[in-house]
Amino acid sequence: MYNSFFFFIVFTGFAFPDWAYKPESSPGSRQIQLWHFILELLRKEEYHDVIAWQGDYGEFVIKDPDEVARLWGVRKCKPQMNYDKLSRALRYYYNKRILHKTKGKRFTYKFNFNKLVLVNYPFIDMGMAGKYPQNNMGPVPQSAPPVPSGGTHFRFPPCTPSDVLSPNEELRSPTLFSSVARRLARGSVSDCSDGTSANSEVEESLSEEQHRRGPGPDIPAFRGPPLPRLPHEGIFRVYPRPRVPEPLSPFPVSPMAAPSGLLPPQLSPALPMTPTHMNYTPSPTLSPMYPGGSHFSFNPEDMKRYLQAHTQSVYNYHLSPRAFLHYPSIVVPQPQRPEKPLHLPPEEPPFKFKLQPPPLGKKQRERPLEPGSSTSSSSSGVPQIKVEPISDAEEDEEDLMVEVTDISEEEDDEEVFKAPTVPEQKPLLLFYLAGKRKQ
DNA sequence: TACGGAAAAG
DNA sequence: CTTTTCCGTA
Secondary structure, X not given: OHHHHHHHHHHHOOOOOHHHHOOOOOOOOOOOOHHHHHHHHHOOHHHOOOEEEOOOOOEEEEOOHHHHHHHHHHXXXXXXXXXXXXXXXXHHHHHHXXXXXXXXXXXXXXXXXXXHHHHXXXXXOOOOOOOOOOOOOOOOOOOOOOOOOOOOOOOOOOOOHHHHOOHHHEEOOHHHHHOHHHHHHOOOOOOOOOOOHHHHHHHHHHHHHHXXXXXXXXXXXXXXXXXXXXXXXXXXXXOOOOOOOOOOOOOOOOOOOOOHHHHHHXXXXXXXXXXXXXOOOXXXXXXXXXXXXXXXXXXXXXXXXXXXXXXXXXXXXXOOOHHHHOOOOOOEEOOOOOOOXXXXXXXXXXXXXXXXXXXXXXXXXXXXXXXXXXXXXOOOOOOOOEEEEOOOOOOOOHHHOEEEEOOOOOOOOOOEEEEOOOOOOOOOOOOOOOOOOOO
16 A cells, blocks of 8 residues: 555655665666765765764765865766866755755765654664774764664564554645656666776775675665665665664664663764754654564554654655655655645645745756647746745754645656744644646 | 856766 | 856855
């Protein structure tokens, strides 16, 4: 049922923005993208002197810009690559929300994903864990996502999502998700593919991982054994039971590994200065995720709350709902509004919005009309709008927004609605969709 | 050092 | 589309 998808997603913290789903290497995938490359370097301790997690959660510092640029150049077969160019590419991620700059800190950028999934789903292996158990010295950067390495793959709990969420709680739209499927096919990956010596370092280590067979504690993330129907599942892994933190893991201690009493403290280290704004944070005892024993416990009520909170946080952290869209059958529960149908009337948004022009890149500004584009229904009709919360001067303005994308038609993204995060326990969210355009 | 426009490339 | 390349501005 759709539930399995949804459940899986929620459960595994699959609510990453779509960019986070691109597999490191998948057949037919495209060229590797910079953000992914950065992630690769970050998870390998051999590059810790060049680039490493540092600072706030999700923050990383490029210690040696020239080297990073060089490596990138090697990977992309662009010998002329330099930090200036690389950084330009990085800046293009700002609007995409993949990254943002940590102002005041030189060469420091921050990934936009952590707050949510990583914080709430510490047991998910995003592939950030190093594969080199030895050598973990130094203080663990809190900036690194909590990634216990090793562990079993997620399994659906004994109860189905429907046990937790009633149908009407779903935010569901068949058309909405229709286009999603095709996106699944999109890959992103890597290899310059020439296999030349040029791809040395990074490539080499990657290859090593990539060619490794069979799931193991050290399996590189992004490549776990595939679960049926979930092409990307390899990206994340769930750790149902406590494990000993891996030395190399960015995190000193895996939240999951700790005894219940320690859980709370351990969850936070990852996000020291960044408030989570969760309406509900699963406690060791309450959280269905908590591996109090060897298995999950699923208290319907808790689960329900958990899921709701999670979903809410997904939006709060502006992880684009697009993430959900990858799964045609998934549905998003409406946070804090369990009993109501999800479709919010566009006319009555739960929040105050400030209309803002879409973060158009120049590309959108000047969009030559395309003759004969059958799919271009969007251009004329629905205006693209981006809504931004009026008030929310948070330290993390961006992260506090709710972002919604409408994909009623094709795939796409850019029409984004943002709603302010509702502090405390207000009902949150969401979104809804409006027109969208094809990119 | 950082940002972002422009245009080109793949 | 994403990234590369170039560049003016702050």
